[in-house]
Amino acid sequence: MTDTQALHEQMLKLGQQAQAATNQVASLTLNQRNQILTNIAQALIKQTDDILAANQLDLDQYGSTLSGPMVKRLTLTKAVLAEMADSLHSLVQLADPLAGPYENWTNQAGLKINVVTVPLGVVAMIYEARPNVTVDAASLAIKSGNTVILRGGKEAIHTNRYLVQLMRQILSDLGYNPDIIQLVTDTSHASVDELLHLRSYIDVLIPRGSAAFIDHVVTNATVPVIETGAGNTHIFVDESADFDQALNIIENAKTQKPAVCNAAEKLLIHQNIAAEFLPLVIDRLQTQDQVELRGDVASCALAPNQLTAATAADWDTEYNDLIMGVKIVDDVQDAIKWINQHTTHHSETILTENADHAQLFMREIDAAVVYQNASSRFTDGFQFGFGAEIGISTQKLHARGPMGLKALTTIKYEIFGQGQIRP
Known part of the structure; x- marks a missing residue:
């Protein structure tokens, strides 16, 4: 035999x-x-x-x-x-x-x-x-x-x-x-x-x-x-976001356990706050937490010599490591469009104090779990009160999410x- x-x-x-x-x-x-x-x-x-x-x-x-x-x-x-x-x-x-x-x-x-x-x-x-x-x-x-x-x-x-x-x-x-x-x-x-x-x-x-x-x-x-999904998980920082709260959430979502599917992999920042907020992100993630940041053209222009230029492949990559892609977007609609093009339908987050923007994000993002002002690390069966989980489904049949x-x-x-x- x-x-x-x-x-x-x-x-x-x-x-x-x-x-x-x-x-x-x-x-x-x-x-x-x-x-x-x-x-x-x-x-x-x-x-x-x-x-x-x-x-x-x-x-x-x-x-x-x-x-x-x-x-x-x-x-x-x-x-x-x-x-x-x-x-x-x-x-x-x-x-x-x-x-x-x-x-x-x-x-x-x-x-x-x-x-x-x-x-x-x-x-x-x-x-x-x-x-x-x-x-x-x-x-x-x-x-x-x-x-x-x-x-x-x-x-x-x-x-x-x-x-x-x-x-x-x-x-x-x-x-x-x-x-x-x-x-x-x-x-x-x-x-x-x-x-x-x-x-x-x-x-x-x-x-x-x-x-x-x-x-x-x-x-x-x-x-x-x-089907359980990989987690190309995004965080969008809207122009109305509370900066201190946003930085804490981003840090937790990226660094608390970077090799899991509910860890944040991409950061989108509203153009109106990018010049002020991006340096804070660099200081928190890159300087303090040793996270490698890979940026689009706009973010690299705002922080020359501090971000690595992202490639086209980066936007669809689940790093499972201390790496994060950064992109500047026009507004909430631009963020939604980008996320829906690159999402793995796992967990997506908006950081905003604007209730209308939050509702729009919740309604139009195609993912199993959508957050406002909370870390995506909570996408977990134990955290949801299920005792444990056998996986996180990203399909749309009888089982979805944890x-x-x-x-x-x-x-x-x-x-x-x-x-x-x-x-």
Whole structure:
């Protein structure tokens, strides 16, 4: 058997095992599902040292190949594990996503029609080097009654192996099928392509990563895909903006965690305030925070020798680093037009004290989340009160924005009759 055939058989087995476990997890009571999550939270704290040791193996092997922000995403600490455990406890407190009240009615033929909420089934998750996603995705899947197949990045393989082993052991200890949670241990591109075509076993595929990667998945998958988007996220500073507030928001959105999709990548400044506001941005971001600023012709003219000239490619690039593009725009309409041409439909922000401009921006910007006078870093399932998130959807189907428990469910119609036939 060739390596390709062996991988194909391995992936088929994962799909078959996940599908075989769907009935058990879907039939668990809310208390049983919550007990699993509680036990995982406790294990994260109890086994902190072992988890950090596995994480250190990943850092030793791949840390030197990653940017500083990407290393930060990969790195686990006691504080991060405590936050992950807190997230699980928050998820336990949320209502059952499979519970009613359900819609019901009787049609003209006397059929009683019930609409009930049910799990999607088998959820496959492909994501980058973020070990916290391993626990988030598994816990959301369990709470919503789904099985999950996880395929993380190679940079986190030791950490992911340990975390999945931990969660599978908890399932076994409670008497449940450990295949409710499975990990793809092959981190080659071939394993991704195999997942894209397991339509007989996978009900939905959720990719998280770069724009190019997500485009590859959407273009090539035969499995239904919930598209999560890269974050070419913009902030527009209107002429009425409060400067101090704007600088704080911009700094937070760009520097608090630059390697995530809700970090700000582009800054648009109204021409009427550009001469006064741009030097403040340069002082705050470039001088204090060491952010590289890449400007258009107008911004470079206002700050010669302080900004790097932006290229055409910059305006569509998600940096995931301490880099930010800067552009001067005519007005709010010009900002809206520019953003809609370059947005990845993730999160967009206006900083303004003008209510009419804010409403216009909210109405006309085509994005999953639109802000006035707040950091885009709040685009997050935990911050939205979802306990955690399995991704941030930028499409316009049933799931959009941060996806929590509800996004992992669908509906089923149950029809009760008394012998009716259609005339």
